[in-house]
Amino acid sequence: MDILTSSLHAKRPVTAPQGAQRYVVQRAAGHRHGPVTRIFSPGDIGHQVKPFVFLDHFDFQATGGSMFPMHPHSGIATTTVLLSGALRYEDTTGASGVLEAGSVEWMRAGLGVWHDGAPNGAGRFRGYQLWVALPEALEHAPAQSQYLPPDAVPQSGPARLILGNYAGVQSQVLAPENLLFLHVSLSDGESWRLTPEAGHEVGWLHVSEGALHLGGERIANELAVLNESDAAIDVVAQGPTEFVIGTAVRHPHPLVLGNYSVHTSRAALRVGEQEIARIGEQLRARGRVR
Secondary structure (H helix, E strand, C coil), X not given: CCCCCCCCCCCCCCCCCCCCCXXXXXXXXXXXXXXXXXXXXXXXXXXXXXXXXXXXXXEEEXXXXXXXXXXXXXXXXXXXXXXXXXXXXXXXXXXXXXXXXXCEEEEECCCCEEEEEEECCEEEEEEEEEEEECCCCCCXXXXXXXXXXXXXXXXXXXXXXXECEECCEECCCCCCCCEEEEEEEXXXXXXXXXXXXXXXXXXXXXXXXXEEEECCEEECCEEEEECCCCCCEEEEEEEEEEEEEEEECCCCCCCEECCCEEECCHHHHHHHHHHHHHHHHHHHHCCCCC
């Protein structure tokens, strides 16, 4: 499957409520691909919320089979946030192992990398995979991977810090500057405010459990893209609620797409695709891919 294929989104523009600081400008439920729901991709909403260019949500009963067979990337970084279950991983930087629930996987593809992942054992397997378009200075950097156990993921109040800086704490993930990605859990009726850093005018959130009220709108089991502003984001939970939220300075380059790659120009894409083809030939010679 070409994982850059545009999703079939139910998109609904929303009228801004009077007096609201941040409000919903678009919603998307995503489109199911087997056990995974594609929330957005570079061919659709990704160009609106770049550097965030791709988001998958997965929640299913695993049987131990393969989920993400060995495949390549270049020009991006992927972040997998594992909320339930265990994930077996391997990548061509030489890393391999098993992640437990609450762990975070960061893979800077840069010039080119191949990796895979699969549920380790049976049971509920739940989480997210996010892609970030790398800045021009890093899109051909050497591949780099990090695998953080749950106790290496900082928490402040209801928010777990995946990427960036929050509440005076820096994530251990070596992500590019000027972006923030949080996983938040709220109790029924709990209010929460995120004050983005200056210039973080890109903002979105995805609710996977419960519902949020934001700017006069109710958001449940869907993506909400927010108006461009670095003003505070205020939400109130309806029921026990779980969501992820991202803010960032807008990526200044166009999104030039390959099958598994996102770059800033056609020339940069050609270089990345040549490298992932070279690594692919090595893997085929070892019988790792067809």
